[in-house]
Amino acid sequence: MATIRGNEGKRQRSWTTAGVEPGERFSYYREAICQAFMHLTPEAPGCSDFSARLQNIPLGEGALNRVVFPQHVVRRSLRDIAASSRRCFYLNLKLVGRCSILQGDSEIALSPGQVGLFASDGTFALRHGAGQTLGAASFWIPAEKLISRLPSPFQGVPLRLSDDPHVGQLIVETARTLNDKILRMGEAEAERIFDILLDLVALSLSRKRLEGIGESSSVADAVMLSVCRSIDARLRKPGLRVAEIAAAVRVSERYVHVLFARTGTRFADYVMQRRLDGVAADLRDPTYRSREIGDIAFDWGFADLSHFARRFKQRFGVRASEWRSGQA
Numbered sequence: 001m002a003t004i005r006g007n008e009g010k011r012q013r014s015w016t017t018a019g020v021e022p023g024e025r026f027s028y029y030r031e032a033i034c035q036a037f038m039h040l041t042p043e044a045p046g047c048s049d050f051s052a053r054l055q056n057i058p059l060g061e062g063a064l065n066r067v068v069f070p071q072h073v074v075r076r077s078l079r080d081i082a083a084s085s086r087r088c089f090y091l092n093l094k095l096v097g098r099c100s101i102l103q104g105d106s107e108i109a110l111s112p113g114q115v116g117l118f119a120s121d122g123t124f125a126l127r128h129g130a131g132q133t134l135g136a137a138s139f140w141i142p143a144e145k146l147i148s149r150l151p152s153p154f155q156g157v158p159l160r161l162s163d164d165p166h167v168g169q170l171i172v173e174t175a176r177t178l179n180d181k182i183l184r185m186g187e188a189e190a191e192r193i194f195d196i197l198l199d200l201v202a203l204s205l206s207r208k209r210l211e212g213i214g215e216s217s218s219v220a221d222a223v224m225l226s227v228c229r230s231i232d233a234r235l236r237k238p239g240l241r242v243a244e245i246a247a248a249v250r251v252s253e254r255y256v257h258v259l260f261a262r263t264g265t266r267f268a269d270y271v272m273q274r275r276l277d278g279v280a281a282d283l284r285d286p287t288y289r290s291r292e293i294g295d296i297a298f299d300w301g302f303a304d305l306s307h308f309a310r311r312f313k314q315r316f317g318v319r320a321s322e323w324r325s326g327q328a
Contacts, residue, residue, distance in 0.1 A: 011183065016053040026050035029069070038065070039080040045072040047132070057182055060191040063140040064182060068096075068133060074126040081121060087143040088120045089157075091201065093175040097134030100127045101158045108160045115171050117201065118158040119143075137179040141198065149202035164204045169250075170222040171200045177225045196221045223251060224259045228270070235274055238303045242267050275300045276315050279308075283324040293320045 015033055017025040026044060029052045034040040037056075052069040092101075094110040101108050101116055103124035110116050118124055120143075128134050147153070162168045174197045182190050199218035230248045234240050245267075246253045260267050278300045282288045288296060294305050297320075302308040312320045318327055 011187065012055055012057045014053065014055045017051055018053070022049045025052070034074065035080075039076070039084045041075045041077050041080055043073040043075065045070060047071070051132075059139070059178075059182075059194045061142050061145060062194060064179065065138045065140060066135070066179070067138060068135045069128065070132045070134065071097075071128055071130050073128070076120070076122075076124050078123060081123070084120060089141040089143060089146055090118050090120065091139040091141055091161075091175070091197075092116050092118075093137040093139075093172070093179060095135040095137060095179075097131045098129040099134070099136070100129075101125075102127070103158045106156070106158055108158045110160065113162070113172060114160060115162040115168075115175055116158055116160050122157075124158070137175065139175065139178075139194075139197070141201075146198055146202060146205075149198060151206055154205045159205075161201060161204050167200050167204050167219065167222075170219065170226065171197065171204065173226040173229060174200060174222045177229055193225065196225070220259060220262065223249065223255070224263070227251075227256055227259060231271060232274060235271070235278060236299060236301050238301050240271055240301065271301075272311060273315070275302065276312055279312065279320070280316060280323060283320060284326075293324065 015037075017028055020028050026042075029050060030042050033052070033054050034042050037054075047070055050070060050072075052067070054068075055066040057064045057066075092110065093115050094112050096112060098109065098111050101110070101118050101124060103118050103122055108116050162172050164171070174193065178190065178193050178197060185193070196218045199216070200222055203216065203219070226249050227245055230245050231240070234244065242253045242256050246256050249256075256267060260270060279296055279302075282291075282296045282300075283293065297305060297308045309320065312323070316323055
């Protein structure tokens, strides 16, 4: 059997058709990725040059599969189901392009930023829409990991969980955080956030038990992840305030303070730490060697250079100029 060129890493495996002759790329994708690795059956696309890549990152008993490909249809047949040794659920975060998922008598459509859930023990069709570069983050969830979190069996997949008015946005934000940062996290931290994601999915599926959702520790953890994502996206903005972050995450300012108190820190301290880390990274980056230290500090949201200098030395034990020259 032909195999796609692969690279083994400590925490990931990846395949790409980039080094394969254009006319053979779809066959390689079908045989090595879909049929041998994922137990799926893709249909031949209309395009002659099929460029695809897959990255597989373990998450405890589960996994994250990042996939990029052009327009085509993927099916799971009875033969594919029989070839699979373990039942699972797929939780897909759509990144680029659009797709529809047809399973049983139900169909859902996903656009970028939406999340859908479907099962491995029933035939399905994934119709990936128009475009040469489509992408998704697909979380592979062992069935027992999700079912054990539910008060009773549920029915009715596929489901677009991002529509859930209670936890849909938290599911999206948690999946985004895990997809964006998984290789920069330790394995234990990644598994912890994966468990938070599964708890949120279970809350969404357990629709009769939503009255106590605000007290769920997983919800609080997921909101905190969303708060940190919102802060990181605005770090370079001077005068960043709690009110702006609370409005972005759709919670109260008081709740943001409560969430930081749970971690033993404060909003202002987190912002300062992340900004100082950003400056420190840039000072060691050869790309910024010719830039003034003050300009870099201003870029990271500092308005007072004296205050920046004091806080930098407090955090790193040396002045910014010494840090840049490698004296730390």
